[in-house]
Amino acid sequence: MSKSYDAIIIGAGVIGACTAFEMAKKGMKTLSIDKLPEAGYGSTSGSCAIIRTYYSAYETCALAYEGWHYWKDWEGYIGRGVADNLIQYHDTGCLVIKTPHNKDLSVVCDTMDQIGCPWENIPTDQIPDRLPNADTRAYDPAKRPDDDGFGEPTGNAVNGAVFFPNGGYVSDPKLSAQNAQQAAMAAGAEFRFNTEVTEIKQENGKVVGVTLSDGSRINAPVVVNVAGPHSFVINEMAGVTDGMNINTRALRHEVAHVPAPKGMDFERDGFIYSDSDIHTYARPETGNHILIGSEDPACDPQDWVENPDVFDANLSEQSKIMTMRLAQRFTGLGIPEQAKGVVALYDVSDDWMPIYDKSDLDGFYMAVGTSGNQFKNAPVAGKIMAELVQKCQAGHDHDVNPVQFHLDYINADISLGAFSRKREINQNSSFSVIG
Numbered sequence: 001m002s003k004s005y006d007a008i009i010i011g012a013g014v015i016g017a018c019t020a021f022e023m024a025k026k027g028m029k030t031l032s033i034d035k036l037p038e039a040g041y042g043s044t045s046g047s048c049a050i051i052r053t054y055y056s057a058y059e060t061c062a063l064a065y066e067g068w069h070y071w072k073d074w075e076g077y078i079g080r081g082v083a084d085n086l087i088q089y090h091d092t093g094c095l096v097i098k099t100p101h102n103k104d105l106s107v108v109c110d111t112m113d114q115i116g117c118p119w120e121n122i123p124t125d126q127i128p129d130r131l132p133n134a135d136t137r138a139y140d141p142a143k144r145p146d147d148d149g150f151g152e153p154t155g156n157a158v159n160g161a162v163f164f165p166n167g168g169y170v171s172d173p174k175l176s177a178q179n180a181q182q183a184a185m186a187a188g189a190e191f192r193f194n195t196e197v198t199e200i201k202q203e204n205g206k207v208v209g210v211t212l213s214d215g216s217r218i219n220a221p222v223v224v225n226v227a228g229p230h231s232f233v234i235n236e237m238a239g240v241t242d243g244m245n246i247n248t249r250a251l252r253h254e255v256a257h258v259p260a261p262k263g264m265d266f267e268r269d270g271f272i273y274s275d276s277d278i279h280t281y282a283r284p285e286t287g288n289h290i291l292i293g294s295e296d297p298a299c300d301p302q303d304w305v306e307n308p309d310v311f312d313a314n315l316s317e318q319s320k321i322m323t324m325r326l327a328q329r330f331t332g333l334g335i336p337e338q339a340k341g342v343v344a345l346y347d348v349s350d351d352w353m354p355i356y357d358k359s360d361l362d363g364f365y366m367a368v369g370t371s372g373n374q375f376k377n378a379p380v381a382g383k384i385m386a387e388l389v390q391k392c393q394a395g396h397d398h399d400v401n402p403v404q405f406h407l408d409y410i411n412a413d414i415s416l417g418a419f420s421r422k423r424e425i426n427q428n429s430s431f432s433v434i435g
């Protein structure tokens, strides 16, 4: 006889594991299923795990600032003594360059004031106090090495910067999913690895469980899709994409790891760095390295992946280009012959904001479209999903009357309608990893 659960969660990445934890805490009997061997083995393991609070919409900023509090007290969140080996959160702060792309951060700083998140204005001539020997000239628009003027300044100076003291990074993103898994198990959740879901079973317009690749079946009235870059595969399996205005796709991305410039101890003194003038972001990495990601300038080709199980996991010229762009600002940054870094997939929504929602299929929910920017929100996303499932299963019509969600730390309410699959595309989005 097949076993029954209150809910099946597909995916045990950082968001899937936090969702299991939060649902188990509400008393639901959950089973998390992942086709990989351990929690966090999927796109979570490739994450830069940057925790920052600036986004383009009020709701995403509020979520991120709420999320920061969980990383600050991670052990308090997962429970004292629950995990064998805890992640380390480095609260370094974030330096963000003002550019026309982010409207000189004016809207962001207004939003920070609304949510009570501190920030500090940094005039251009003080940027080198934070970033020694910084070249503060402007380089926008981004170019490819073959374009005329690549690496040449286009203006005398950027417009200054803002320092957000509340932000940082997690040293080991995979471990964070494993910590959350242990917390979930301590709350009663079950996990099954090396197990693939191949079908969402439905009867009379309702979810009744899933079928696994070995043909066996597991029953549950609720299934939550937290499948990361496979989210669209699972949504297609469930037949729910016609009822969605916002869809998701897998996008291949590279992250470069390079040594810090000579004389700079970026591991000790560094911070999160985001710069839409040179279209890169960076953070410290162990061994006095710098981890470099792209802020998706229009000139770079986008590598959409049809089958998330098959993509080129080798670094390409792109990681070198990102390093060259950062070297425009970080004077003395070397361009290594031998590329090092990570290749992984984002699960990108049409407006680069997440979908935390129900679906048109009764009992089928999704935490998807995390667009390379939702690691930081995993604990809050878990809470959102648990509340959404509980309310909708009790008969609440979230599509008509969106659930209002209270953010405990920052004492604010947000409408979860902002994360609806049926929303209009948010035109204020950066349409990049910044969200």
Ligand SMILES: Cc1cc2nc3c(=O)[nH]c(=O)nc-3n(C[C@H](O)[C@H](O)[C@H](O)COP(=O)(O)OP(=O)(O)OC[C@H]3O[C@@H](n4cnc5c(N)ncnc54)[C@H](O)[C@@H]3O)c2cc1C
Binding pocket: 010, 011, 012, 013, 014, 015, 016, 017, 033, 034, 035, 036, 040, 041, 042, 043, 044, 045, 046, 047, 048, 049, 050, 051, 195, 196, 197, 198, 226, 227, 228, 229, 230, 253, 254, 255, 343, 344, 345, 346, 367, 370, 371, 372, 373, 374, 375, 376, 377
């Ligand atoms: C390169 C990169 C850099 C990033 N940097 C940041 C950052 O700095 N800050 C930030 O906030 N966010 C960042 N992100 C985004 C963040 O890491 C993700 O949003 C988050 O890790 C997603 O977690 P998840 O649990 O939803 O998905 P995943 O970790 O992708 O987990 C999904 C799981 O579902 C499983 N699965 C899929 N299909 C099936 C199936 N049919 N049956 C069973 N299991 C299945 C997979 O095996 C996988 O383990 C980054 C992402 C990437 C790729």
